[in-house]
Amino acid sequence: MTEAQNNLPERPLSYLDDSGPRRGILGWITSVDHKRVGVLYLYASLGFFAVGVAIGFVMRLVQLNMFHHLVTAQTYNALFTVHGVLMIFLFVIPGLPPVFGNFMLPLMIGARDVAFPRLNLASWYFFMGGAIIVVIALFTGGGPPDTGWTFYVPFSLKTGTNVTLAVFGAFILGFSSMLTGINFITTIHRMRAPGMGWFRMPLFPWALYATSWIQVLATPILAITLVLVMLERLVGIGIFDPAKGGDPLLYQHLFWTYSHPAVYIMILPAMGAITEILPTFAKRTIFGYKAIAMSSIAIAGVGSLVWAHHMFTSGMSQFAIMLFSLLTMVVAVPSAIKVFNWVSTLYKGSIEFEPPLLYALTFIFLFSIGGLTGVMQGALAINIHVHDTYFIVGHFHYVMFGGTGFAFFAALLYWFPKMFGRMYSKRTAYVAWVPMFIGFNMLYFTMLVLGLQGMPRRYYNHLPMYNTGHEIATVGSWFLVLGLIIFFANLVVARFRGAQAPANPWGGVTLEWSIASPPPLENFEEIPIVTHGPYVFEPEARHEP
C-alpha cells in the first residue's frame, strides 16, 4: 500500500503551491487553508521561542556573576518577565494546538478543513496582534514589565513599567486561544469522516478536544482578570486594593484559575502527539486506547480544580490548602495512566528506531521527572519548604520544556515530512539530541538541587554557596542551546534542500499518512470511510484489498 502511494503518477497540487488569487506572502497571510494557518503559527511561535531562548541564555550568563556591568538588577527583572511571557503566552500555549492541531486535526479525522476556516485565520491575526502589542510593550512606556509573567498584584499595580500594555497584549492573545478552542471542538463534533465514531478517532484529536474545552472555559477568566488589572492601573477601581475594599488574594485566585489549567493546555496536546508517535514506531496498536482518551478528559476536568496549589503560602484556610493538596495528588493519576500505557505500548512491539521515537522517549523520561517533582510539591510540607525556590523553576521547566518542548520537537520530526514533503537528515537529528539532552539535565536538574539547598527564584545575585550549582547550570545551558541550533538548522536545511519525502515515511496508519506529502489542497480526493480503529497495523484487519 505504501509503495503505491509513494509513486503517485503525478503530484497533485499541494497546499504549498500558490493557487489562490494572491501569491507569495500575501497568498499565505490571506489563506484560510488550515494547513497554511498551521504553518503560519509554526513560524511565528518558533520565532518567539528563539527570542525566549536567547533571553534565557543571557539570564544564565548573568548568574555567572561576570556580566553585572551589562545587565542591571532591573534589567534582570525585565528579562525573566519577558522570558516567561514569550515562552508561555507565545510558544508553549500556542505550540501544539494551533500548529499541529490546525495542520493535522482535519487530516486525522478525514475532513477538508476545520469547521470555521475564516475564524481560524482570524485567530492567527489575534495571535499576531497580541504578540505585537506585547513586543511593543517592551520598548515603550516605562520599559519592559518587571513583575514576572504572573503579573501579581499589588506590585503589578504599582510598578512604573509598561504592565498595562503588556497585559492588554495577553488579553488579545486570549481571544486567539478561545477561538481556536471553539473551532476545534466544533470540528471534532461535526466533521469526522463517515464511520469514525468517537472511539475510532485517533488520540491526538482526543487530546485536542480536552484541551479545547479548557481553552474555552478557562481563558475568559484570564481575560477578565487582565482587564481588571488594566482598569485598576488606569482608573484605580480598587478590586485588588484592600484600602478600597478589594482583595489582592482574589487576583491570585483568578490568575491561577486560568493559569493552572493552562498548564494542561500546554501538556495535553503534547501527550496526544506522543500517543500518535509511539504506536507508529512500535508497529502495534496503542495500549489502553480508552484509558488514554478518558484520562485526557480527566486531566482537563480535575486539572481545572487544583489552581490554589500555587498559593499554599499566600494565606488560605487550612481546609482549602488540604483540599487543593489532595486534588493535586489526584490529577497525577490520569497522567500516570498515560505514562504506563505508553510504556506498555512499546512492550512486545516491533520497534523501529527513528528520531521522532527518540524524542518521544525523551519526553516520557523528562516529563516523568517533571511530573514526580510536581507531586512532591503537591505535598504540603515540601511545598512550603521549596516555595519560590529554584526547585519550582526546575520542576516547571521539566514539564514545560522537557515535556511540551520535547513533545513539540518529536511532533515536528514526526510530521515534518508530511507537512513539507521533505526529509531531514536523521543523523543530524540524532546528533542534536546529545547536547540537548545533556545540557537540559545539567541545567534543570541542577536547578532542582539548588532549590532544595535554598536558592530563591528570580534573584539577580546569589550567595557564594550556590556558585558551583549556577556554574554547572550555565554550562548546561550552552549545551542545550548548541543542541537547539543543530536541531533547527537541520530542519531549515531540510525545508529548502531536503530530499523528497515519501507519503508515508514511518509506516503510520492514521489518515494523514494515506494522502500525499505535502498534503493536496483539499486534503482528500474522496472523504475516506472509516471501518476500524485508528491504530490497526495488521493489513488483514483493515478490510483492505
Next chain:
Amino acid sequence: MKVASKVLVLAWLIGSPISAWAGTQPPTPPAPVVQAAPPQVGVDEKLGAQVPLDMVLNDEDGKPVRLGTLIDKPTVLTLNYFRCAGICTPLLNGMSDVINQVQSRPGQDFQVITVSFDPTDTAEMAKMKQTNYLKEVTRPIGPSAWRFLTGPAAVTKALCDSVGFKFQAQGDSFIHSGVILVLSPQGKVTRYMYGVSFLPADLQMALLEAARGEARPTVNTLLQFCYSYDPAGRAYFFSVTKAVAVLTFLFAGIFLGILVFKKKKPTEVKP
C-alpha cells in the same frame, strides 16, 4: 444610599466585571461604635445567641406579653428609647423607609419589634410611637407587624445583654449605637445591621437568611446564591465570580448541546 442601592441593582442586572467593583465595595461601611473601657457602649456581636423567649414585656396597652409568643417569623429587633433626641428617630425613620421598600411583606414574611431600654418609658408613649410610625408606612400593615414594647429595667437590660447591645445612662439620656438585629423565627440572632438607614436588598437578604430552612420562592434562593455576606465590610455584596461562573457554564452547556443534538448536515460530496 439611594445611589448605592441603584448601583447594587445595576450590578445584579449586568453581572459584568464592573459590577464586581460595585459589589465588593460595601455600600454601608459604618463600623459599630466599639470602644474600650468607659463608657461601655457599643455592640458585642453575639451571632447565633438566643434571645430569652420567656421574657415578659409590656405591650402598647400596658398588658404583659411573653416575647416567645410574639416571635414566630423572621423578626427585626430594634433597641431604642422613646424620649431619645439623638439617633433613635433617624433609625426608626430608616426602619419605616426600608419597610416600605423591602420585598418581604411586613406582618406576613417578617415583623419588627422595637424595645425601649429606658425603664421610664411608658406604654402610652409606646402606643403613640406605634401610631406615628405605622402612619409612615405606606404599605398595608397592621399594628401587630411593628410592636413597641417597654419593660422594667432588669428585664430590658437582660434582653440587651443577651444580644451584646451595650448602652449607658448619661444624665437623663442614654449613649448607645445605631443597630438593628435580625432574629430567626426561633429567636436566634442571625444578623446585625449598623447605621440608621438600611438597604432593602440587605434587609431582604438578612430576612431570607433568618428564615433559612423554611420554604421560600426560587428567586430568593437564586438571590442568596448570588449575594454573600462580607463580615469585614458588614454588608451583602454581589459575588460576581459565582454569577459569571454560572453564565460561563451555561453558555458552554448550550454550545455542547447544539453540537451534540443538532443533526449533522449530510456529508458534502465533492463534485
